[in-house]
Amino acid sequence: MEMNWNCGSRHKHERQTPVRFRRFSLIQRNPCTLGVAALTLLTLANASAQDSTIRAIQNIFDPLSAPAEILYRISLLVLATCAIIFLIVAGLLTYAIIRYRRKGGADDSEEPPQVYGSAAIELAWTVPPILIVVVLVLVTARTIGEIQKPKLPTDAEQVRIIGHRFWWEVRYPKYDVVTANEIHVPLSDRSKRIATEFVLESADVIHGFWVPQLNGKTMLVPNHTNTMWVEPYKTGIYLGNCTVLCGAQHANMLIRVIVDTPERYQQWLNEQKATPSNDQAVEEGQRQFIANSCGACHDIGGTNAKGVFGPDLTHFASRQTLGSGVAANNEENLRSWLQDPQELKPGCLMPNMKLGDKQVQSILAYLRTLK
Ligand code: CUA
16 A cells, blocks of 8 residues: 655745754654654554455465475476477377378388387487486475475474364464464564474374465374474465365365464464453353363363363364364354254264253353453
């Protein structure tokens, strides 16, 4: 957005001010300065607001993160090489088909010239293919090195992501923060790198982690740890999927990576570290949550709910979606989820708890306070 910082109207007396004082006098006398200051404050405030742009591109051709860019570059090289080979082969084939097609009549009895042991032809179809393969092998090896063994800054953030049927457990060991399905990472800068390493594990079966605009696919394998990293260049909400068929709700095991400015990211971490305050108004909901053994599967910081089978709900209300991206996190969907999770996500591992309307209402009110 273009902004007119001078409000278009200079004041007459300013013109007469000696040049060396002009800067000073502009600040002192220009009534627009207040407006400029207010705008600056607004801009600063905006910097800490979250960018809600949805980045949903599900292919590799619009990379917005360092490793995705590296993969994109090698893909272009391989695709271009293959396209040139295809054009040459298909071109020669088409030429031969047309030029030497059966013309009928006299040439039916003639055999084409038979060429044996031509060194030139033998070299032509062995040396260039070998060179092409060698070049691609070398470039690929270098790319694998860059992606698998990156030289990350020593202060790189680390996020542990554990795949479950059918949701993602997300842990920030350095900050003692646990959340689910929505992964917040800081924005990087080409001049001052801020990288985030993902440590990928699985609690049950093999899952696949893929956010195409951030990096390639990586598997989450039981009893094994894989790592990958992201270094996003734009803020926003990046969408991704589980890429390995892991059961009935594999298709609804969605990923949201929320890229924030470093300031907003810190603010989010601080919010997540805090224990949600015990709201007296929703005490009944908290009691019902524990009494109906929701706490056997879910953890809510500062309460007796300490379960580990389902997503941590300490700051549930701060999330955008529920059921690992299956629906927006609003009152209507949450009510449906509490009445019967199998309605929104058939086959998910949370059973219908057969709660009464009153119980649903009080637990819903309680969960909505967990900001
Ligand atoms: Cu997890 Cu598919």
